[in-house]
Structure formats: structure tokens, C-alpha cells
Amino acid sequence: QVQLVESGGGTVQAGGSLRLSCAASGRTFSRLTMGWFRQAPGKEREFVAVINWSVGSTDYEDSVKGRFTISRDNAKNTVYLQMNSLKPEDTAAYYCAARTSGASASLALLYPYWGQGTQVTVSS
Numbered sequence: 001q002v003q004l005v006e007s008g009g010g011t012v013q014a015g016g017s018l019r020l021s022c023a024a025s026g027r028t029f030s031r032l033t034m035g036w037f038r039q040a041p042g043k044e045r046e047f048v049a050v051i052n053w054s055v056g057s058t059d060y061e062d063s064v065k066g067r068f069t070i071s072r073d074n075a076k077n078t079v080y081l082q083m084n085s086l087k088p089e090d091t092a093a094y095y096c097a098a099r100t101s102g103a104s105a106s107l108a109l110l111y112p113y114w115g116q117g118t119q120v121t122v123s124s
Helices: none
Strands: 003-007 010-013 018-025 033-039 046-051 058-060 068-073 078-083 092-099 118-123
Touching: 003 092, 018 033, 018 092, 018 118, 033 068, 033 078, 046 068, 046 078, 058 068
Parallel strands: 010 118
Antiparallel strands: 003 018, 018 078, 033 046, 033 092, 046 058, 068 078, 092 118
């Protein structure tokens, strides 16, 4: 089992920044591929970013490329999502997810482990 706890959400004005953190426990963090997803009210959960454990490569949803950066600190068992130039359309609950495969994935159903989510609200 993997336990994931997100933090760092909040309310920010458009153009501002936030850094989300996700602390993992229960398995060897360095062997977990970590993803960030988000879900706005009335919408499906969507992929935001992923960083795999095998080669450390990253991938992003098109709308966040150049604004968001995913990174990991294996010594702290933590994955981060640095969000810059935030827009009102980024408003959502953000979820951290984990999978043991070394391959990156953007489909939520491929992640068996999830955190409880942290709310990000961007005001215009």
C-alpha cells in the first residue's frame, strides 16, 4: 500500500504561483511513478503532469506546459508541482497519484494509489 498526502493548495490571484507537495509512504518512493491530476466541479478528473521513476522523465498536459513543473525529492519521499502564471481555469482540486510501473501514464485508471486532494482556487 501507498499513502499519499497533498499540501500547499490555497487561493491565489491570476498570475500568481503555488507549490503543491505530496508526501508518500508505504513503499520505496524512488520506485514510484508519480502523477498530478485535477478535477474541477462538474468535470472529469484530468491529467496534469507525471514524473517516472525509471529515467526521471516528465510529461505535461498541453495547457500547463511552460507554466507548471513537476519534480521529486527521493530523499524526502515527496513530489512537487510548481505552478506559475496561474489562470482562473486552473481552479480545481489537485490530486497526487502513484503507480509502481516505471512508465509514465496520463490515464487516471492506471494509478492505484491516490491522495485526498488539495484545493487550488485562482481568482481573476
